[in-house]
Amino acid sequence: MSKRSRGKSARSQGVEFAAVVWAVRHPGSIVGPSALVASLSHLGPTTTGMVLGGTAAGMSAWYRAHPDTFDTYAAPRLRAWRRRWAGAYTGRRWSDLMGSCGLTRTHPRTGQVLVPRVVRVRSWSASVDTVRVRLVHGMSFKAFVDATDDLADTLKAERVAVERSAPGEVVLIVQRDEPFAHIIPSPDLAEDVADVDPMSLYMGEDEFGREYREPLYGTHFLRAGETGSGKNSLPAQRLRAAAPLIRAGLVRPWVIDPKMMEWGWLKPVLAGRYADNPGDGLELLNDFVSNMERKQKRMQRAKLRKAPVSEEFPIDWLIFDEIGYAMAYQSDYAHSICGQTAIVASTGRTTHDVIEALVQEPTKDTVPVRELLPHRVCLRVSSSGHPDMVLGDEMRARGAIADELPQGEEFAGIGFARAPRTRQPRRIRVAYTNDAQCSELVSYLREPTTLRAVS
Template structure:
């Protein structure tokens, strides 16, 4: 039987009771403070409160790492919940953006209710909203520009958490105000996790890590966006494995700029269109040879060692090879790189490619890349070309990143297990640090013994 509907609204006292049940801490804390003052006296209560505050200050000054990890996010989230996202202000922003519903009979306004606030960094908040019937995450996607202005924030990204719950990532200020230092080069190969290489930071202040084993990485960005910071950071993290012959580096460098410094440590290096085509042919032949060897031995998964190293192909400005050059060479490169993209994961033949114009005409094989990164681009359409349909609508506004040296390395990726855009910044590797990488690999080559890394 259907529940009968009434035109009467819920009583205010019931709403107050429900609010209290949802936010017990915000009610009990002042209530306990008042009760303590009445029971034990305000001097004693003031001493307890002051002692707690002094303890927090001492923790803040004495051990910043643990305070910032445990206490700061909770204190910050509580403050934001009852300042930036408090009822009237929150309702006004949603009303201005038409992100609410009206009950058909009672005429009561129904707003998405905040059920969780997290503030893992000083500049970014994460909200979960219980949305009323008749709403969907797509409505928030369509209203993101208006909601961003209504809340006076820099950027908002949206995702559907589960039925009836929408998540918002709210960037209140620029999280990347400083250059991120280049990754360290570990001395011991066993310290390198091929599925978890540090390349920078996320907007939440956490490490941004990328896998290289079994993955192909596609980096798109206009001139000066910092594309090369990503493979350079990967290579510094891989330095001991390159040194010990566990990773072989193949370089296609038609631009002949930053990567020329790496020629001495590359297994193969090419800087002309013909040479790049020959290098990729050899790379595919090595892939085929590994496939035959695996078939003969019944191997299904690569175990990285000197006998079966991880092969990493880096193509700087793949568009220059596939679309802008000689027709015959371009067709050969498209065919061969498609083989790498579709068959190289199992044999340990990975690929990282950079491009300025990520259109299908320029890079027809872009769908074969498993990891895609969009740095600053010149057109809104480029964002969806790189990250997938509606990525920009959900908050990946890479075309709005300012054209400045201060924004080099800043871009967007899609979170694992989610389609919500994550803002990231790659570490900056300067010429001196590239020279350090070359010196580390060439002068620190290990001799004797058998080293292996099982991924």
């Protein structure tokens, strides 16, 4: 008996068996043509043509009569099929793409070129494809991360991002063009507390056309973006989404506004919880910490580890605009402001105390408490290093190219956030709140309402 172990042959699999394996993986390649041949032989060309024509007419009627359902159910599947089988993700085109980007491997014994295999293509929006790829042996996730620029240029795409999928698989997010062609208007105000889920506030949309949502409390928020990037759209939309809770007294906004004009419109409903200079800002921050400590003592006396949002334990939400100005450029107050902010960020979660910090330059020198603010969004920034500072290591390499976002008012509110499960960057656009909607919000908050608790 030969001592040579199994699986060590220098020969590769026969072409005919490789074709059988491919057909099993893609049954539609056999079922479709077989069904057409069977229809022609049993029903004849006239009847078959009528069936095909009727199907096409029905699809056309659906496309014209009800765009919403067609774009939701039919268009993504038709688009994915076309791009999978008539685009760059199939056959020789895919092999050439992988080879030109250095994403193939050579089998050490047979010399066969091993190419990562496309498992599935999804096109939920016309601008973005998600391509699930199975890696070959000896290849890592990092190989695709390092090749994102090459892939984008070769595919003639605006951006290619990579995220992990199952073990041995990655997902390529191929952005063909700008998915946010239009400004997203802020939705109408909710009527009642029961209409608001404080753990899932509507904020806008992501690149796949899905709703982008954020919790109101339970974490702290960092928003980074240069001047004109639309940072204030984030807290403004959160204010509108949480309006019934604010009106009911279950949420209390506090504002530090060094620019003196960004949030002045909100002063009539803040009951004095507003400051527009570093000195008053520190005083307001001290009051915020004192209020938090009083809630902590009440919970301690009641032997509570957690409490529902209520009149006794409301959500106290501090909007700290231009936090870098107070922490890095105002030496008389910077140390105290930094210390008090760190106290809230470290101990305020249980008592529903929330900080939402907005900054232009997200370095540790500017925002020393950056690591205490885990829920982050990076809008357009001026440096290629900023996306990693805000979203985490290698986020830019995985597609968060916030420093390359286009300038202009029509692109304000576009940026990147980390997906909650995969922790990979997602392109988002925040809903825009105009001046009339700001005035509407103030009028709404002045109306009386009935107080209740929410979980």
